[in-house]
Each structure stands twice: as C-alpha cells, then as structure tokens.
Amino acid sequence: MMEYINGGVTAAKGFKASAAMAGIKYKGRTDMALVYSEKDAVSAGTFTTNVVKAAPVKRDIKVLEENECVRAVVLNSGIANACTGSVGDANNELMASYIAECLGVKTDQVLTCSTGVIGYQLPLEPLKKGAVLLKDALGDSLEKGHEAACAIMTTDTISKEAAVEFELSGKKVRIGGMSKGSGMIHPDMATMLGVVTTDAAISKEMLTKAVREDVIDSFNMISVDRDTSTNDSLIILANGLAGNDIIDSEGEEFETFKKALSMVTVKLAKMMAGDGEGATKLFTTKVINAADKNDARKLAKSVITSNLVKAAVFGCDANWGRIVCALGYSKVDFDPDNIDLYIEDDKNKILLFTNGMAADYSEEEATRILGAKEVIATVDMKSGSENATAYGCDLTYDYVKINGDYRS
Amino acid sequence: MMEYINGGVTAAKGFKASAAMAGIKYKGRTDMALVYSEKDAVSAGTFTTNVVKAAPVKRDIKVLEENECVRAVVLNSGIANACTGSVGDANNELMASYIAECLGVKTDQVLTCSTGVIGYQLPLEPLKKGAVLLKDALGDSLEKGHEAACAIMTTDTISKEAAVEFELSGKKVRIGGMSKGSGMIHPDMATMLGVVTTDAAISKEMLTKAVREDVIDSFNMISVDRDTSTNDSLIILANGLAGNDIIDSEGEEFETFKKALSMVTVKLAKMMAGDGEGATKLFTTKVINAADKNDARKLAKSVITSNLVKAAVFGCDANWGRIVCALGYSKVDFDPDNIDLYIEDDKNKILLFTNGMAADYSEEEATRILGAKEVIATVDMKSGSENATAYGCDLTYDYVKINGDYRS
Numbered sequence: 067m068m069e070y071i072n073g074g075v076t077a078a079k080g081f082k083a084s085a086a087m088a089g090i091k092y093k094g095r096t097d098m099a100l101v102y103s104e105k106d107a108v109s110a111g112t113f114t115t116n117v118v119k120a121a122p123v124k125r126d127i128k129v130l131e132e133n134e135c136v137r138a139v140v141l142n143s144g145i146a147n148a149c150t151g152s153v154g155d156a157n158n159e160l161m162a163s164y165i166a167e168c169l170g171v172k173t174d175q176v177l178t179c180s181t182g183v184i185g186y187q188l189p190l191e192p193l194k195k196g197a198v199l200l201k202d203a204l205g206d207s208l209e210k211g212h213e214a215a216c217a218i219m220t221t222d223t224i225s226k227e228a229a230v231e232f233e234l235s236g237k238k239v240r241i242g243g244m245s246k247g248s249g250m251i252h253p254d255m256a257t258m259l260g261v262v263t264t265d266a267a268i269s270k271e272m273l274t275k276a277v278r279e280d281v282i283d284s285f286n287m288i289s290v291d292r293d294t295s296t297n298d299s300l301i302i303l304a305n306g307l308a309g310n311d312i313i314d315s316e317g318e319e320f321e322t323f324k325k326a327l328s329m330v331t332v333k334l335a336k337m338m339a340g341d342g343e344g345a346t347k348l349f350t351t352k353v354i355n356a357a358d359k360n361d362a363r364k365l366a367k368s369v370i371t372s373n374l375v376k377a378a379v380f381g382c383d384a385n386w387g388r389i390v391c392a393l394g395y396s397k398v399d400f401d402p403d404n405i406d407l408y409i410e411d412d413k414n415k416i417l418l419f420t421n422g423m424a425a426d427y428s429e430e431e432a433t434r435i436l437g438a439k440e441v442i443a444t445v446d447m448k449s450g451s452e453n454a455t456a457y458g459c460d461l462t463y464d465y466v467k468i469n470g471d472y473r474s
Numbered sequence: 475m476m477e478y479i480n481g482g483v484t485a486a487k488g489f490k491a492s493a494a495m496a497g498i499k500y501k502g503r504t505d506m507a508l509v510y511s512e513k514d515a516v517s518a519g520t521f522t523t524n525v526v527k528a529a530p531v532k533r534d535i536k537v538l539e540e541n542e543c544v545r546a547v548v549l550n551s552g553i554a555n556a557c558t559g560s561v562g563d564a565n566n567e568l569m570a571s572y573i574a575e576c577l578g579v580k581t582d583q584v585l586t587c588s589t590g591v592i593g594y595q596l597p598l599e600p601l602k603k604g605a606v607l608l609k610d611a612l613g614d615s616l617e618k619g620h621e622a623a624c625a626i627m628t629t630d631t632i633s634k635e636a637a638v639e640f641e642l643s644g645k646k647v648r649i650g651g652m653s654k655g656s657g658m659i660h661p662d663m664a665t666m667l668g669v670v671t672t673d674a675a676i677s678k679e680m681l682t683k684a685v686r687e688d689v690i691d692s693f694n695m696i697s698v699d700r701d702t703s704t705n706d707s708l709i710i711l712a713n714g715l716a717g718n719d720i721i722d723s724e725g726e727e728f729e730t731f732k733k734a735l736s737m738v739t740v741k742l743a744k745m746m747a748g749d750g751e752g753a754t755k756l757f758t759t760k761v762i763n764a765a766d767k768n769d770a771r772k773l774a775k776s777v778i779t780s781n782l783v784k785a786a787v788f789g790c791d792a793n794w795g796r797i798v799c800a801l802g803y804s805k806v807d808f809d810p811d812n813i814d815l816y817i818e819d820d821k822n823k824i825l826l827f828t829n830g831m832a833a834d835y836s837e838e839e840a841t842r843i844l845g846a847k848e849v850i851a852t853v854d855m856k857s858g859s860e861n862a863t864a865y866g867c868d869l870t871y872d873y874v875k876i877n878g879d880y881r882s
Binding site for chain 2: 116117118119146148149150151152153154183184185249250291292293294295296371372373374377378380381383385386387388390391392393394395396398399400402403419421422423424461462463465466468469470471
C-alpha cells in the first residue's frame, strides 16, 4: 500500500503550517509561510550548486551541519535575499530569530528560505509583523498546508503540493511536501524552494542519504530555462511521530521510504515543470534502453532544455530533427542510425525517427499529439537497459513577456 | 597595416563566387552558392562536435584529411541534409560531383555545405541544374561574393561578409569570408556555415592550426540559443597568390596571419550573434582580469546564453541579479563579493554591482543604455589578467514565433 493522498506539508502527523500577508514586496496577497513541527524533527536538505548563494542558503547549510534536528522552516516570496552582502546575512538571521522568539525555540532550530528578486534587501518590519501573524495562524489542517504553498508562489500560476501514505514496520506513515518554482529553474542538486515533511522515524544520516539520492531523478531532472538559481533549496523534516521502527541503515524499509519520497518529489517536480513561466504544456522526455544511467539522464535533459525543441513544442511542430540534434550535442556518444524516437500523448504514440531517417508518419497526427497538455518524447537508445525521464515545458511568447520586465 | 576592406570570399586574389536559384526548397530566391579557387588552395576546416553530423560534414572531414588542396566549396540553403541516412550521403556526394564535372576538377577537390531543415532529402534535379547555373555565373567581383553570401541565408536577416588587407613578407595579402547563421547557434569548435578565403601562402599544417586556434575566441564565443547544430562548418582556403614567403612554421608572420584571420572571423561572429533569430540587439559580455583564460570564456558564455538575462536585455530591464546568477552557475569558482559588473553602450558606462551588492546607479540611466543596438556587460573578476569576450543577442517574441513553426 503506497498511494497519493490529498495534502502537502501538513499531511504528516505533528506538522502545522500557516501563511501571512506581511507586505514584504507584494501587495494584497500572502508572502510569508511557516512550517512547524510539534517536536524535534530530524532534518536534511540539498541546495543550489550556484557559486552565488543566497543568504538563507548559506545559513541553512550551516544550520543543518551543526544541528541534528530543527523545529521550523520560515519562507518568504517577493525578495530572494541573494547578492545582498553582509546586510542580507544579518537580515536573514533576524528572520529566523523573529520566528524562533514567537515559537519559543532556538534560532538555530529555524531554517529560512527566500524567493523573488535578486539584490533587494528584506524589510525588517514586515518580517517581524509576519512572524507574529504566522505564529497565530498555525494549524494542522490540509487547508493550512495549502495556504503555505500559495504564500511562496512568485510567477507560479498554481501551487504545488503532494502527499503519499504508506506503511513502515506496520505503522501508517505519511510524506507530504510543497514547492514553488516557475522561472530560473534548472536545479542542480536542489530545486527552487521545496519543503517536505514526514512523520517517519529515520536517522539524520539516512534522511540525508535519501534526499540526496532522490533529487537526482526528481528535481534535478526538470528545467524551465537552464538557469540554476541562487536560492534552490529542498528541505526535509522527519519527526518520527508515525511510530515506525527507526530507519537507521539501508535495507527494505529505507527503499520503501525512498520510493514514497520519490512519489512526492517527482509529482512536485512535474508540477513545477508544467507550470514553467509562460508554459502551455508539460513536455517530458523519456530515454529508455541506454547503456548508462547517467548518459540517459544527460540525453533526456538535453532535449527538454533545448530552446529550439521547446519552441517547436509550443508551435505543435513535429520538428524531430531538433530533438535528434539536442541528443547529439548532449556530450553522450551514440549511433544516430540506431535509435528510435516516438512522441505520445495520453492516447496515441507514433514513431517519428528510425534508422537514421524520418519514419513514415502523419504530420497531422503528430501535430494533434503535440497539441495535448502533456506531451512525451520517448527515445529508445537500443543499447542497454537504463532509463531516465526529464521534465520541461514549452518556450512561449509569455516566457519572454514575463522575463522581459519581471521586476516592475 | 592591417585594416578592414569591403568584400567577402572574393576579396582575395584568385577566388571567384556565384549564386543560383536552384529551387531546392525556397521559391523566388537564390539557394545555392559556389566559391572557386583558380588554382589549388590549401584547405582546413573545423566542424560541429554534435554526435549527429550532417552528410556534408562527414564528407568534408574525410576530404580534408585525405587531400592537401581543394578547388571549390558548394553550399545550399533550405535543406540541411542531416538525419538523412545513406541516401543523404549519396545525394551529398552527387552534389559535389555535379560541381566537379562543371568545373572540370576532381570530386574530392570539392567541399560541400548544407543548411536548412533537418530530415529532408536534397532533390537531385535542382542540384544538377544549380551546378550549371553556378558555373556559368562565376566571377571575381565583390558583388559575386555578396550574392554567394545571400544565397546561404536561412532565417538570417542580413548577409555576413568581412575582409581584411595586410602585409606578409612585403606582399599585400587579403583574407575574406562569409558566413550564415541565426538560429541553432551555439558553435562548439565550429560555426554554422562559414567560408574564408585568402591569397596568403601558408602550409596546410599551419592553416589548420590557425583556424583551430582562431575559432576558440571567435565562432565558439557566440550563442543564439545554446543549440549546437548538426551542420556547423568553417572552411578556409588559401591559394598562395599573394606571393608572400610561405608560412610553414610558427613565428611573427604566423601571428600576423592569425591576427588578420581573427579580424575577419570575429566580425562575422558578431554579425551572426547580432542577427540571431528574432534579436533586436547585439549583447556582448566581456570578462576581464580573470585568473584563467578558459574560466573567463566560460563566465562570458554563461551570461550571454542565459534565457533570463537575454529576456531582461530585450525588456531593457537592468536585472543584474540574473547576470550574477549566470556567472554563478558557470562552473567557475569565484568570490561573488569581489567582482564588479558594468553595462555600457557606445556612450556611457555604469557600475551595477560591487562588493556583493547593488551599486548606487540610476535605473533610468541603465534602461537607456539597455535600449542601445549594442549593449556590453563587463565583469571585472579582479583576480588576474585574462580576458574573454562572448557575443549573443536578446530573447524576443520573434524568436519564439520563428521557431514555433520553422518548417512551414
């Protein structure tokens, strides 16, 4: 038994959440969120590989290194607190301490995440006011989790939540999460912002291992624009309230946990890709039967990050030459005369390219398939048994519009 | 004395060119071009690193390996002859042999280049007819060179030619070239299509060395969309008619030749970047005072290939955070608190970012600068003395429009 259930960060036992209109940058909408664990939660995270790291990323990495457990994650949208110098670091520390004070926990038990414009300083009064509002609004309903997911949106058009229920040593366990991200999405060992909570009992070491392995095939396999952000953060909290035997080594239970975690993160990742800035559809590339797993990932990502492929997908043009071209410059060696390329929607699947040449397909049928809300390109490498899937979106006029003048 | 002169592939002594309306795919415009050397020309080239190589690329590599000299390059637009299997290889061989027959030279003295849609087969009758027309139209005027440059355009809006005159061992020498390229531009050891001719006397070994070193800082430093094409080819022919002492080793004369070659290729490269599909402006990034030359190149290219930066440049939004972000994910390590970032047009230069934070600049002034036809971002790494420059363009609605339905 392992299945999706409704909910997000409040799905698992002992987690509360809230949102607040703090007035950090946006007007008339929520812009701060809090995720709180009733008891100490073992925590782990992965963060951007960008050399330029936002203040909260630098601090979170340190807090997670120095502390086994945390109690809360506070997040804001509107301002990324990146490229803000030592003032930005100090403001970020204050953001954590305001929350710590309200919750009656230590400052180093509070993680922080920011998303929005780079280079602006966080305003302190709104942060302070927001902390009180967040504390007062805390609740464990699914609605509270949803409100938190909405508060961290920037150019996102839908909020992203996912939750899974499964069993570990006879106990019912849940993992739930939320994320945001629409532009500057090309995670590299992390995503934009993601918070996952679970009531599973698991050691910090195994939780860290689980999340690091998980992102390779979830958040690290999506891209909206190849721009790896300064703020990418995925944080996971595990409070053990499910009462399962603690997972402190590899084995069947750890694999079960990882599988459930993957269900949550892949669902969140797909939601982020499909809601890419200006996107009209989710564009997935599956590479199958490759000789090497990592090569399969590189090939799949090369296709979903190609501007030319993405523009053709937007225009419903079955320009398979661009897909083959993108496979070709992925830095993976293969024989172009020995691969098959298909496209499919939820109903039909057609062969576009085989034996190094165009297959005999109907352009009309191909255009119809490309008109779907979810389009999958499948590349059969015919050289092994490794598979990988990457998630992206189309490149549209609205992407240019949104990013031509994001700050105003 | 080393200066730009008018002209392109016919600028150097002993080179003729022509264009023809062969009707390969386009109607009512020229779509084949020929560059011919009156005597044997030492030849070299660099080609795409894409695993998927077009038929002409595969053949040219072989011809250049097996022959010291060639006599002609025939080019067509409309169809790329890539992903066309063994039929495509045979058609390409025929394209060379039709020209060889008309010119009375051997087939392996004729190089071929194709550009256009991937996956379509070249039609033989137009190729055959085109060969005769090209032969009959050959001439050594600048106009003939210009006609050839126009015939190889696809989505290009301007033709690209450049020529330089200089001296070697007391003799007047010229290097002239043409290129095309507007989309699927992210050359990797080559460009889309480029043909450079010179009357310099130079050995094949030194010519090969010159062109391989040259592209690193010319064609390989431009990008329109990060898509490395299947057809990238840069071919250089040297017929020795200038009468200079042959360059057959490194030294002052070789350096002079390389400097002149660079003037031609960098000018062509900049024209290609500025004429990127849908582009409204040339966007250049100069990285100065870096510790390592290759790092400087990586940093500069990371900025000009960022969709987010390119969209902001289109919108005249001085969103320097995206530039700093793109530097940060370039895989080059540096201290973000110790770099300076400027933008400039031909009149003004302003500091946007310093000491890890926004500088005190006027948004109005920044927006005005970004409105220019040529915008330069300069990044001072303050850690050494190596420089590199990369050339790109903005990302616009028209890029999406052009590529949403390129084939129809």
